[in-house]
Amino acid sequence: MFITFKKYISEKTVLSDRDWAIIKPLCIIKKLRKQQYLLQEGEIWKYHAFVCEGCLRRYSIDEKGIEHIIQFVIENWWAGDRESLANETPSRYNIDAIENSAVLLIRKDNFDIICKKIPEFNELMNTILQRSLNASQLRIEAAISFTAEEKYLHFIKSFPNIANRVPRRMLASYLSITPETLSKIKNQITKK
Amino acid sequence: MFITFKKYISEKTVLSDRDWAIIKPLCIIKKLRKQQYLLQEGEIWKYHAFVCEGCLRRYSIDEKGIEHIIQFVIENWWAGDRESLANETPSRYNIDAIENSAVLLIRKDNFDIICKKIPEFNELMNTILQRSLNASQLRIEAAISFTAEEKYLHFIKSFPNIANRVPRRMLASYLSITPETLSKIKNQITKK
DNA sequence: GCTTTCGCTTGATATTTATCAAGATGCTTT
DNA sequence: AAAGCATCTTGATAAATATCAAGCGAAAGC
Numbered sequence: 190m191f192i193t194f195k196k197y198i199s200e201k202t203v204l205s206d207r208d209w210a211i212i213k214p215l216c217i218i219k220k221l222r223k224q225q226y227l228l229q230e231g232e233i234w235k236y237h238a239f240v241c242e243g244c245l246r247r248y249s250i251d252e253k254g255i256e257h258i259i260q261f262v263i264e265n266w267w268a269g270d271r272e273s274l275a276n277e278t279p280s281r282y283n284i285d286a287i288e289n290s291a292v293l294l295i296r297k298d299n300f301d302i303i304c305k306k307i308p309e310f311n312e313l314m315n316t317i318l319q320r321s322l323n324a325s326q327l328r329i330e331a332a333i334s335f336t337a338e339e340k341y342l343h344f345i346k347s348f349p350n351i352a353n354r355v356p357r358r359m360l361a362s363y364l365s366i367t368p369e370t371l372s373k374i375k376n377q378i379t380k381k
Numbered sequence: 382m383f384i385t386f387k388k389y390i391s392e393k394t395v396l397s398d399r400d401w402a403i404i405k406p407l408c409i410i411k412k413l414r415k416q417q418y419l420l421q422e423g424e425i426w427k428y429h430a431f432v433c434e435g436c437l438r439r440y441s442i443d444e445k446g447i448e449h450i451i452q453f454v455i456e457n458w459w460a461g462d463r464e465s466l467a468n469e470t471p472s473r474y475n476i477d478a479i480e481n482s483a484v485l486l487i488r489k490d491n492f493d494i495i496c497k498k499i500p501e502f503n504e505l506m507n508t509i510l511q512r513s514l515n516a517s518q519l520r521i522e523a524a525i526s527f528t529a530e531e532k533y534l535h536f537i538k539s540f541p542n543i544a545n546r547v548p549r550r551m552l553a554s555y556l557s558i559t560p561e562t563l564s565k566i567k568n569q570i571t572k573k
Numbered sequence: 574g575c576t577t578t579c580g581c582t583t584g585a586t587a588t589t590t591a592t593c594a595a596g597a598t599g600c601t602t603t
Numbered sequence: 604a605a606a607g608c609a610t611c612t613t614g615a616t617a618a619a620t621a622t623c624a625a626g627c628g629a630a631a632g633c
Contacts, residue, residue, distance in 0.1 A: 249522055249526070251526055255526075257522065257525050257526045259518065259521055259522060259525075271511060271514060271515070272515045272518065275508075275511050275515075315507055315510070316467075318507070318510055318511065318514065319463060319467050319510065321514055322463060322510065322513055322514045322517060323463070323464045323467075325514060325517035325518065325521060326451065326464065326517065328521050329451055329517060329520050329521055329524060330441060330449065330451060332521060332524040332525055332557070333449050333451075333524055333555075333557035334441070334443055334447075334449045334557075336589080336590095337589080337590070356609095356610075356611095357610075357611065358610070358611080363525075365524070365525035365526075366590075366591090367590075367591055367592080368610085368611070368612090369590090369591075369592080369593095369611090369612080369613085370589090370590055370591070371611095372611060372612050372613080373590095373612085373613080375612095376612080376613090528619080528620095529619075529620070548580075548581095549580075549581065550580070550581080558620075558621090559620075559621055559622080560580085560581075560582090561581090561582080561583085561620090561621075561622080561623095562619090562620055562621070563581095564581065564582050564583080565582085565583080565620095567582095568582080568583090
């Protein structure tokens with residue numbers, strides 16, 4: 190598990206063995222069974238979380254009890270609730286595992302220590318934050334610009350590796366359409 | 382104009398006169414007339430831009446020629462296209478002024494110099510990046526969870542100061558509904 | 574001051590998407 | 604292998620939203 194993380198970081202920046210000696214003891218590996226929560230609404234999120242293996246989803250639940258999936262997170266991406274983490278406020282999100290998964294956790298305080306001691310790490314994390322923002326912007330654009338069919342086509346084009354791993358109804362939730370509509374759209378497309 | 386920026390920063394962190402002596406010469410004030418572009422699709426964005434006064438919008442244009450407003454930016458917020466800035470790729474967005482506006486620009490290279498020389502500034506900018514991400518997340522949630530009416534009510538509650546400054550049709554674009562629908566919704570609400 | 578233009582509203586109609594209900598498929602568990 | 608449960612599909616109907624067209628009113632230009 191840890192090796193996945195090390196590989197991920199090493200592809201983006203160069204850290205010394207000494208750096209890794211700082212990082213490694215502060216990492217916690219957590220295995221999640223399918224359906225298991227990583228974070229539940231109302232909790233205060235305290236970690237930076239890197240997904241080594243598996244697939245998670247982050248979602249909110251509205252007053253009608255309907256789940257709205259904000260994000261899927263697969264291996265080599267970061268999970269968690271940055272807002273709750275930064276402001277120390279109760280999270281409005283749930284995060285749970287869609288597949289059996291393994292997550293690498295670093296407590297916020299330890300994470301900050303690493304960032305202070307290792308400027309390259311700090312820099313990389315800012316780059317990643319920047320990328321998250323870019324991804325969010327694309328998601329906003331898709332959500333406000335596309336029809337149901339366009340949203341689906343855009344998604345399978347952008348994330349083919351996620352599309353075939355998540356249940357259809359969850360994909361529908363992510364795309365903000367009903368499972369029935371998604372089913373019909375898929376049907377129409379294959380006819381063409 | 383510059384004083385607005387100084388006040389904004391000073392509310393969030395403490396910088397010395399020496400720090401300001403570094404920053405000030407690197408700032409460019411740009412005045413924009415209503416309708417004037419700050420950034421046009423295809424250009425590579427090179428600045429960090431702080432809005433001192435006025436109101437801008439950032440939007441993309443789809444293949445059908447329809448504008449989709451991603452964001453409104455008023456005084457004391459940051460504008461620009463971070464993706465284009467970070468990756469040095471042509472921007473997919475347009476940014477123009479809805480009102481006569483004044484923007485403070487800092488070239489990327491100069492901005493990086495400031496960040497290096499003034500750690501407090503650097504830290505603050507990361508916090509702001511973090512906040513932008515939070516704002517994006519909320520926008521995603523609103524876009525995928527709400528009906529047209531809910532989106533409108535949520536917007537005027539969240540941004541009352543923007544709601545009454547932007548033309549109705551632009552608000553409709555932001556909310557991803559037609560101006561006609563917005564008009565009818567407003568009507569229904571006042572009836573209640 | 575008059576005209577022109579643009580944005581907003583309103584109503585009629587069309588399209589898209591949601592809802593509801595039933596049946597089909599496939600997985601899991603025993 | 605059978606039973607039970609989930610999910611996905613399909614069709615009929617309903618609701619939400621878009622489109623189109625016309626009229627109103629206020630701001631901008633002459």
